[in-house]
Amino acid sequence: MRLLYTLAWWLALPLVLARLWLRGRQEPGYRQHWGERLGFYGRQPTTATDTIWLHAVSVGETRAAEPLIDALLAAWPRCRIVLTHMTPTGRATGKALFAKHGARLVQSYLPYDTGAMPARFIRHFTPRICILMETEVWPNLIHQCTRYKVPVVLANARLSQRSLGKAQRLGKLIADAARGITLVAAQTQDDADRVRQLGVQDVVVTGSIKFDVVVPEAALATGAWLRGAIGARPVLLCASTREGEEQLILDAYIRASLPAHALLLIVPRHPQRFDEVEKLIAAHGLAVQRRSGLAQDDVVAAGTQVLLGDTMGEMFAYYAACDCAFVGGSLLPLGGQNLIEPAALGKPVLIGPHTFNFALVTEQAIAAGGAALVADADALMAQASALLQDTARLSSMGQKALAFANQHRGATPRTIAAIQPLLR
Numbered sequence: 001m002r003l004l005y006t007l008a009w010w011l012a013l014p015l016v017l018a019r020l021w022l023r024g025r026q027e028p029g030y031r032q033h034w035g036e037r038l039g040f041y042g043r044q045p046t047t048a049t050d051t052i053w054l055h056a057v058s059v060g061e062t063r064a065a066e067p068l069i070d071a072l073l074a075a076w077p078r079c080r081i082v083l084t085h086m087t088p089t090g091r092a093t094g095k096a097l098f099a100k101h102g103a104r105l106v107q108s109y110l111p112y113d114t115g116a117m118p119a120r121f122i123r124h125f126t127p128r129i130c131i132l133m134e135t136e137v138w139p140n141l142i143h144q145c146t147r148y149k150v151p152v153v154l155a156n157a158r159l160s161q162r163s164l165g166k167a168q169r170l171g172k173l174i175a176d177a178a179r180g181i182t183l184v185a186a187q188t189q190d191d192a193d194r195v196r197q198l199g200v201q202d203v204v205v206t207g208s209i210k211f212d213v214v215v216p217e218a219a220l221a222t223g224a225w226l227r228g229a230i231g232a233r234p235v236l237l238c239a240s241t242r243e244g245e246e247q248l249i250l251d252a253y254i255r256a257s258l259p260a261h262a263l264l265l266i267v268p269r270h271p272q273r274f275d276e277v278e279k280l281i282a283a284h285g286l287a288v289q290r291r292s293g294l295a296q297d298d299v300v301a302a303g304t305q306v307l308l309g310d311t312m313g314e315m316f317a318y319y320a321a322c323d324c325a326f327v328g329g330s331l332l333p334l335g336g337q338n339l340i341e342p343a344a345l346g347k348p349v350l351i352g353p354h355t356f357n358f359a360l361v362t363e364q365a366i367a368a369g370g371a372a373l374v375a376d377a378d379a380l381m382a383q384a385s386a387l388l389q390d391t392a393r394l395s396s397m398g399q400k401a402l403a404f405a406n407q408h409r410g411a412t413p414r415t416i417a418a419i420q421p422l423l424r
Helices: 002-023 060-063 066-077 088-104 116-125 139-147 161-169 172-179 189-197 217-231 245-255 273-284 315-321 340-344 358-367 376-386 391-407 411-423
Strands: 050-055 079-085 105-109 129-133 152-157 183-186 201-207 235-239 263-268 288-290 307-308 326-327 349-351 372-373
Touching: 060 066, 060 088, 066 079, 066 088, 066 411, 079 217, 079 358, 088 105, 088 183, 088 315, 105 116, 116 139, 129 411, 139 152, 139 172, 139 411, 152 189, 152 411, 161 372, 172 189, 183 189, 183 315, 201 315, 217 315, 235 315, 245 376, 263 273, 263 288, 263 315, 273 288, 273 307, 315 340, 315 358, 326 391, 349 358, 349 376, 358 372, 358 391, 376 391
Parallel strands: 050 079, 050 129, 079 105, 129 152, 152 183, 183 201, 235 263, 235 326, 263 307, 288 307, 326 349, 349 372
Antiparallel strands: none
16 A cells, blocks of 8 residues: 555656645745755754654644754753754744754755655654654655654644544555554544554653743734734734635624724735735725734824734734634634634634634633634624623633633643653
């Protein structure tokens, strides 16, 4: 089965590279560092004796990995980390977050899973351990780690029932890969149970590392500045929205009776869609400004109805600047996004019905009183309107969200303790 998978990768590679080039028209980062994606590297750095390899596919996983990376470098001061990504936005996020570590952290793209390319990566960087964040399972990569005696850890692991079904349909390919995973540190007991069904032997429940993320002071300062530029107007943030959701949100916003002068702040999840979303807002006849167009002394005009968050790496700042936050990817059947960040800032959270990627944490946040489920975009606007006009309820819900986030901290030291025997 794995041989057919490998053949499929080699046959698809010209199309994969062509798609990479086409995506580079909107995101130039996709046209850079192609050698790394193909398993070719420059001279081997010699900054540390031992190498820990950690893979974080994109922005969300990279930000989630921050507490773990900081803890790994503190626990093993002679090690360096090679941090791999699949997307330019993930790489840019890593560069911004981990510049503080200097030469102790090296970034690279993950090589395509052809077999030969991951093998070249392993021979070049000689990692002592491979840590994959959340849901990344690559059959050839895991096979090559087994071949070169590199233990594989799936950290902060989550596996929905839907993803389990997809994996099981792949049969022996995923079953063999699962048996090659040395350790899984799962977010919840349900995640652990589903992972065991794939055939992984050693599974522990550590909780979600995302609860341990520390909000940067610089992000809080940017958020305070942005709030000052907005003024006293109530702010509804729609964060990490996906294609199709902005249309629903804008239609509902026009129909809704939000408080006078309320500002709608929309932050699309993917930067290549910023221009598209701006045109969509204008097509609805709404006055729009872009965050990137605001200089330090500028203000958001009183007549602006929608502020478009079109910058990378400022999600904490956007959360800090809002009064309540809707977490996107949940109005449509996309599985939802992480609601921990707004909760950690003490913001009331609204979330749509499609949350299968974060089912348990969503249920727990709702049960704690820090989040509320909305059935559709009209219900979102109705809930937001009620909250923005009830300061006591807004404050209470925000305090409960913060208490919920604080209650679930501690996954990072539990993950380090689980990994420690593999790095002795």
